[in-house]
Amino acid sequence: MIADHKNAASIPLMQAADWLLLVCALPLVLFITSNLWQNDSRAEYLTLASIYAPSQKILLSESKTLTIHGRLGPSLIEISKGAVRFLESPCRNKLCIQNGWLRKAGDSNWCIPNGIGMSLKTKEASKIDGITY
Amino acid sequence: MLLALILLCTQACQQDNINSTTLYAFGTLIDFKTFGLNNANNQAALTYLNQQLSHMDTQWSAWGDGELGKINQQLQLGETASISKSMHTVLELGIQLQSQSDGNFAVDLGRLIELWQFNQQNHAVSKPPDSEKIQSLFAQPTSLTLTTDSISSNQSVILDLGGFAKGVALDILKNGLHDLGIENALVNAGGDLVVLGKKGHQFWTIGIRHPRNNGVFALIKAKPGDSIMTSGDYERFFIYEGKRYHHVIDPQTGQPSRDFQSVTVIHPNAALADAAATALMIAGLDNWQSLALKLGVTQVLCVDQKGTVWATPSMKRSVQLISDDFKFAENDT
Numbered sequence: 307m308i309a310d311h312k313n314a315a316s317i318p319l320m321q322a323a324d325w326l327l328l329v330c331a332l333p334l335v336l337f338i339t340s341n342l343w344q345n346d347s348r349a350e351y352l353t354l355a356s357i358y359a360p361s362q363k364i365l366l367s368e369s370k371t372l373t374i375h376g377r378l379g380p381s382l383i384e385i386s387k388g389a390v391r392f393l394e395s396p397c398r399n400k401l402c403i404q405n406g407w408l409r410k411a412g413d414s415n416w417c418i419p420n421g422i423g424m425s426l427k428t429k430e431a432s433k434i435d436g437i438t439y
Numbered sequence: 440m441l442l443a444l445i446l447l448c449t450q451a452c453q454q455d456n457i458n459s460t461t462l463y464a465f466g467t468l469i470d471f472k473t474f475g476l477n478n479a480n481n482q483a484a485l486t487y488l489n490q491q492l493s494h495m496d497t498q499w500s501a502w503g504d505g506e507l508g509k510i511n512q513q514l515q516l517g518e519t520a521s522i523s524k525s526m527h528t529v530l531e532l533g534i535q536l537q538s539q540s541d542g543n544f545a546v547d548l549g550r551l552i553e554l555w556q557f558n559q560q561n562h563a564v565s566k567p568p569d570s571e572k573i574q575s576l577f578a579q580p581t582s583l584t585l586t587t588d589s590i591s592s593n594q595s596v597i598l599d600l601g602g603f604a605k606g607v608a609l610d611i612l613k614n615g616l617h618d619l620g621i622e623n624a625l626v627n628a629g630g631d632l633v634v635l636g637k638k639g640h641q642f643w644t645i646g647i648r649h650p651r652n653n654g655v656f657a658l659i660k661a662k663p664g665d666s667i668m669t670s671g672d673y674e675r676f677f678i679y680e681g682k683r684y685h686h687v688i689d690p691q692t693g694q695p696s697r698d699f700q701s702v703t704v705i706h707p708n709a710a711l712a713d714a715a716a717t718a719l720m721i722a723g724l725d726n727w728q729s730l731a732l733k734l735g736v737t738q739v740l741c742v743d744q745k746g747t748v749w750a751t752p753s754m755k756r757s758v759q760l761i762s763d764d765f766k767f768a769e770n771d772t
Contacts, residue, residue: 353461355468361461399677405653412646413653416468418675423468425461435638436470437655438669438703439630439648 349411349426352390354383357421366390366426376420383424395420412437457638460485464492465605467629474623474638484621491615495608499529501549501599502558510590511549511597519591527587529607533600534585536714539734543718545690547581549597554693557675557686558599565677567684573693606713609633609666613709625661630674633666633709649762650700650742656762657740657748659705666709670716671701689721698723698743705738705754712736724749 355361356374364372369386371393381402382394389409392402395417402417408426412434416423458481462469471488473481497505506526513520522530533546549558554572556564579595590598600607605628612626613633623636625643634643642662646655650673661667672695676685685695702719706712715736722730724743731739731751738754747768748760755767 355461355463357463408653410654412655414468415653418466421463421466423461423463425468425470427459433644434646434655434658435472435643436625436627436632437630437646437648438627438632438659438667439671439674439701 348388348409348428349413350428351426352385353425353427355423374422376417376422378420381417381420381422390424390426391415392417462489462492464496465608465628468627469629470625470627470632472625472627472638472643473621474636476621476623480620484616484619484624487615487619488612488626491612492608495604495611498526499600499604499608501597501601502553507598507600514590514592514596514598515594517594519589521588522590524587527585529600530585530590530598532607532710533603533714534583536603536711536718540714540718540730541733542690543721543730544602544714546598546600546602547583547592547596548602548688548690549599550576550595551688551690551693552599552601552686553597555684555686555688557688558601566679567694576693602717603710603714605629605631606666606668606708606710609709609713613664613666631666631668631709631713634661634663636663647703647740647758648701649764654762656760656765658759658761659757661705664707665705666707666712667703667705668709668712668716669701669703670713670720672696672720673700687717687720691721696721696723699727700742700744700746702727702742703740703754704736705757706736715739 349366352364352366353361354364354374356376358375366385366388371382371384373380373382379396381392384391384393389407391407392415395402397417397419402415405415408415411426411428414425456475458473458476460471462471469492471485473484497503499505499507501507501511506523510520510522537545552558554568579593581592581596583592583596609626609628609631613635616624616635621635623638625634626632632645637643642660645659645661645667647657647669649656650671659667670687672683672685672687674686676683687696689696699720702716704712704716715734719727719730719739719741727741737751738757739751740754740758741749742765743749746765748765749768750758
């Protein structure tokens with residue numbers, strides 16, 4: 307017991323190898339946690355597609371409303387505070403409008419009658435490449 | 440340190456190597472992603488996808504002006520309809536899956552779908568059809584006769600490939616992209632998807648949609664060649680007197696399936712996975728396991744109405760639940 311105590315007192319709490327391990331591990335921890343954060347990150351841009359036009363990417367940083375033409379007529383899209391929604395649509399059931407605001411990367415909404423769809427994405431690496439539904 | 444830097448660089452480089460495009464076909468969004476492809480090859484792949492999707496969308500629409508629409512018009516007149524070789528292949532596969540699934544998946548449900556009006560793009564119905572009308576459709580059993588170049592039936596039949604058309608399309612696209620030399624890609628046809636290869640050293644990561652909101656409740660690392668198909672009660676539906684009525688109709692009762700909010704199936708054969716997801720929705724809590732066994736699908740995940748997740752052992756090993764709203768059933772197999 308006494309010998310053990312003496313040994314413990316003579317060895318530094320952190321040796322050089324421990325410091326090296328700590329320094330090496332730190333970036334790895336940052337890398338892993340950055341991946342975790344990305345999953346919950348808010349969307350940065352909107353992909354908007356219509357049957358009549360190629361998809362367009364629109365940044366969500368600027369609040370505005372925009373019109374996109376579909377099979378039945380124009381749909382009005384509102385972007386505000388990093389979120390997006392269908393504001394007006396010529397479809398009958400208005401399910402696209404009822405779905406409300408989309409905020410997170412990976413969220414999507416579409417108006418089948420009018421042939422218009424939207425999905426939200428982040429510029430950074432997204433953990434999810436596709437959603438099955 | 441070096442390892443971490445390499446990992447960081449690899450991740451950044453891999454994201455730069457992903458091309459992502461969205462198309463609109465089959466009444467839904469088609470997301471197409473490729474990894475490590477130059478612009479010329481990416482454009483060639485996009486042109487191929489556009490042509491194929493447009494062709495299949497037109498030819499396979501039950502109520503359109505393409506081949507299947509015209510076949511249905513002839514069947515309703517009591518005539519024998521000529522069919523192309525490719526249509527024969529699709530119909531033969533559909534009839535085979537119908538038999539294999541004990542009729543839980545069916546290609547001759549057009550009249551029922553029409554009665555519920557889920558075939559209409561501009562779906563405006565908010566009340567279920569009269570049960571007498573549904574029962575009257577069962578009065579005359581279906582009789583389909585398929586040969587290599589023709590199909591005939593009684594006049595009560597409208598063929599509808601909706602239960603597995605996207606699966607068949609994805610099998611064709613997967614083979615076509617492979618023939619074009621595309622090794623690493625992901626095609627997501629409105630929630631039904633197929634993956635080729637990987638994105639660099641990582642598997643493509645797929646989220647399963649939360650049945651009651653736009654979020655994701657589970658993650659899957661997709662193996663190269665896998666297709667992941669989901670059938671759910673939230674895609675086309677209406678609420679009447681507090682009850683949800685959706686587009687997955689039970690061929691035996693003529694009513695929407697009740698037990699599950701969604702069913703996800705993973706299998707290398709997208710057509711089988713698509714038909715199985717529909718059939719297992721209808722098979723319900725009591726029969727999904729035996730039917731999955733019969734269909735030869737080993738990776739299945741079902742979400743019941745309480746949010747309990749029923750999964751095969753193989754699926755349980757592949758999937759990670761990331762939402763507190765969902766828990767695995769304690770006694771599933």
